[in-house]
Amino acid sequence: xxxxxxxxxxxxxxxxxxxxxxxxxxxxxxxxxxxxxxxxxxxxxxxxxxxxxxxxxxxxxxxxxxxxxxxxxxxxxxxxxxxxxxxxxxxxxxxxxxxxxxxxxxxxxxxxxxxxxxxxxxxxxxxxxxxxxxxxxxxxxxxxxxxxxxxxxxxxxxxxxxxxxxxxxxxxxxxxxxxxxxxxxxxxxx
Numbered sequence: 001x002x003x004x005x006x007x008x009x010x011x012x013x014x015x016x017x018x019x020x021x022x023x024x025x026x027x028x029x030x031x032x033x034x035x036x037x038x039x040x041x042x043x044x045x046x047x048x049x050x051x052x053x054x055x056x057x058x059x060x061x062x063x064x065x066x067x068x069x070x071x072x073x074x075x076x077x078x079x080x081x082x083x084x085x086x087x088x089x090x091x092x093x094x095x096x097x098x099x100x101x102x103x104x105x106x107x108x109x110x111x112x113x114x115x116x117x118x119x120x121x122x123x124x125x126x127x128x129x130x131x132x133x134x135x136x137x138x139x140x141x142x143x144x145x146x147x148x149x150x151x152x153x154x155x156x157x158x159x160x161x162x163x164x165x166x167x168x169x170x171x172x173x174x175x176x177x178x179x180x181x182x183x184x185x186x187x188x189x190x
């Protein structure tokens with residue numbers, strides 16, 4: 001069996017699996033390739049299995065991390081209830097969860113021109129570290145980074161101020177944005 005000479009990029013496979021490609025030439029090209037290429041078909045099967053596993057983890061309240069818009073869209077189409085907060089650099093946004101929420105997502109917008117990857121850091125009261133994600137891939141001037149946390153976990157958190165920082169990785173290492181979520185715990189939790 002010969003190895004694929006022109007593998008379909010991961011992003012295109014993911015978009016195809018999530019049905020995020022417009023019907024047309026791109027979809028046809030990918031399908032034609034998949035029918036003829038065992039390697040790419042196996043890679044697609046692997047991505048699909050990961051996606052199904054991710055939906056299960058969201059339903060169990062066990063997801064936390066950075067995800068793509070494609071994965072988020074797929075989760076929502078699969079029935080996940082997502083509470084979304086969109087932030088621009090310097091913004092402070094009040095946030096809370098509600099019964100029925102499965103996932104809480106902060107969409108962090110910034111100018112990612114010339115940036116390939118960022119570090120996302122989250123701190124709580126007194127600067128205590130809550131989360132850190134390094135080498136998160138980004139692209140384009142109007143891009144976003146999606147930080148997702150299980151709503152079950154967020155519902156257990158006390159009211160607090162969370163500061164999120166995005167910084168470019170590599171030699172430049174400059175700050176791209178600072179964002180604040182003012183989390184309000186459900187009644188009965190403080």
